[in-house]
Amino acid sequence: MLLVVLLASAAWADPTPQDIQGIMQRDFHPRGQATMDRVVQDGVQRVCTDTRDRPPPDLAKALEADQMKTIVYPEGGLMGDWKRGEAIAQSGRGLTWNDKAGDPAGGSCYNCHELSPHELSHGTIGPSLRRFGSTRGTGPEVQRYVYGKIYNAKAYNLCSQMPRLGDSGTLSAAQIRDLVALLLDPASPVNE
Amino acid sequence: MRFIAFAAALFASCAASAQDVGKEIQRYRQMVAEGSPAELFELQGEELWKKAQGPKNVSLERCDLGEGPGVLKGAYAHLPRYFKDADRVMDLESRLLYCMSTLQGRSREEATARVFGSADRPSEFELLSIYIAGQSRGVKIEPGLSQPKEKASYELGRALYFHRVGAWDFSCASCHGDEGKRIRLQELPVLYKPQYARPVMASWPAYRVSTSQVITLQWRMNDCYRQMRMPEPTFASETTVALIHFLTVTARGEPYHGPGNKR
Numbered sequence: 059m060l061l062v063v064l065l066a067s068a069a070w071a072d073p074t075p076q077d078i079q080g081i082m083q084r085d086f087h088p089r090g091q092a093t094m095d096r097v098v099q100d101g102v103q104r105v106c107t108d109t110r111d112r113p114p115p116d117l118a119k120a121l122e123a124d125q126m127k128t129i130v131y132p133e134g135g136l137m138g139d140w141k142r143g144e145a146i147a148q149s150g151r152g153l154t155w156n157d158k159a160g161d162p163a164g165g166s167c168y169n170c171h172e173l174s175p176h177e178l179s180h181g182t183i184g185p186s187l188r189r190f191g192s193t194r195g196t197g198p199e200v201q202r203y204v205y206g207k208i209y210n211a212k213a214y215n216l217c218s219q220m221p222r223l224g225d226s227g228t229l230s231a232a233q234i235r236d237l238v239a240l241l242l243d244p245a246s247p248v249n250e
Numbered sequence: 251m252r253f254i255a256f257a258a259a260l261f262a263s264c265a266a267s268a269q270d271v272g273k274e275i276q277r278y279r280q281m282v283a284e285g286s287p288a289e290l291f292e293l294q295g296e297e298l299w300k301k302a303q304g305p306k307n308v309s310l311e312r313c314d315l316g317e318g319p320g321v322l323k324g325a326y327a328h329l330p331r332y333f334k335d336a337d338r339v340m341d342l343e344s345r346l347l348y349c350m351s352t353l354q355g356r357s358r359e360e361a362t363a364r365v366f367g368s369a370d371r372p373s374e375f376e377l378l379s380i381y382i383a384g385q386s387r388g389v390k391i392e393p394g395l396s397q398p399k400e401k402a403s404y405e406l407g408r409a410l411y412f413h414r415v416g417a418w419d420f421s422c423a424s425c426h427g428d429e430g431k432r433i434r435l436q437e438l439p440v441l442y443k444p445q446y447a448r449p450v451m452a453s454w455p456a457y458r459v460s461t462s463q464v465i466t467l468q469w470r471m472n473d474c475y476r477q478m479r480m481p482e483p484t485f486a487s488e489t490t491v492a493l494i495h496f497l498t499v500t501a502r503g504e505p506y507h508g509p510g511n512k513r
Contacts, residue, residue, distance in 0.1 A: 073406060078413050081406070085487035092481045096416045103414040107421070110412060153417050153479040169433045178271055181433045183425065212419070219427075221418035228417070 090155035111217035118216040125213035132231040136201040143240030174247035191242035192249040288457040288509040295381025304354030313349035327386040327506045330495040331394030339403040343468045344486035372464035379455045386506045393498045407496025417479035451501035453510040
């Protein structure tokens with residue numbers, strides 16, 4: 059398994075991710091809330107870089123299980139308010155060097171996903187989420203999956219391009235609950 | 251006039267059904283591409299190029315952009331490249347900074363105090379870039395790739411393109427990695443593939459209609475890293491030059507046709 063990783067990196071990664079990290083530490087400077095700890099890769103980023111987002115299945119499973127442990131489910135229900143969820147899905151703010159630290163961030167959902175049929179300006183990097191609740195059901199298991207996926211997408215697909223929105227501190231538990239409602243509430247436009 | 255048409259196109263695209271949206275975007279982009287205020291900025295850039303400045307009170311006219319001191323024709327199309335005097339690979343903006351330092355005697359701090367301009371008030375680097383790039387129209391893009399340091403720069407740029415990092419785990423390829431993807435309505439060129447890199451790289455620097463700003467490749471690298479939730483890359487650093495070098499090599503062979511307009 060380790061051999062596969064090494065071969066994969068030897069095939070393309072020259073310079074190595076370690077080299078790149080050193081170069082970035084020299085060539086970047088902190089600005090606003092964007093501090094220099096962000097140029098240091100964690101294990102997930104390193105493995106996904108090393109394997110060009112195609113980690114060996116065993117390694118992916120093990121690291122996904124680690125990521126699953128980061129997910130913190132709040133007390134009480136997971137379904138918030140879909141109207142607040144829609145506003146969070148629209149907003150692309152948060153965590154950049156010109157966003158004010160402490161201001162609530164958005165989920166940037168529409169940047170990559172189709173959700174409400176009333177929003178034509180949606181991206182296509184992620185799959186369409188239209189009628190997500192009406193096709194998959196809205197029970198506790200689906201709620202738990204949606205909450206977890208938004209909290210830490212890497213727990214379900216190690217090299218997903220989706221940010222770990224809860225784990226990175228981008229969204230609060232209350233905000234993620236509102237996004238769960240946007241996807242699952244039968245009254246949400248997503249389920250029209 | 252163009253802006254009325256632009257508003258009409260936007261309105262039309264709002265009213266259109268989802269499958270018409272792509273066509274409307276295409277139409278808007280075509281309108282934007284026709285006629286550019288970039289040409290006005292070329293004149294201002296020429297004035298700056300010839301203006302005596304700095305402690306040595308000289309102009310940049312003897313600056314060697316790779317084709318010999320003061321030679322502008324085709325210079326931009328052959329950047330980034332290795333410069334023996336600086337012993338490093340430089341893009342246009344890092345080379346200009348070098349000349350501001352060596353010829354004009356200016357400090358890095360003073361020369362880079364305002365590298366990115368604001369609406370209708372471009373920076374010195376932006377005006378100079380527009381002017382100099384304009385002297386490469388019709389010249390095939392052919393950055394340096396024969397020197398060892400040029401090869402290393404290209405390899406570094408390619409590795410950076412796929413390096414996942416930052417608060418949101420992005421690499422350049424997170425957005426510019428698969429064909430036919432968009433962020434909101436913005437189409438995303440797959441810039442590590444020549445067929446997508448060519449038309450894009452041949453049009454920078456540019457005038458950005460939506461913000462009334464002149465934008466350069468150093469700005470583009472900077473703002474992508476901002477959106478990647480990363481700290482700020484230092485202007486003209488090896489990282490930014492290597493990425494620009496990688497993208498430009500990927501686009502080689504395309505006749506330069508900028509400076510153009512962007513949405």
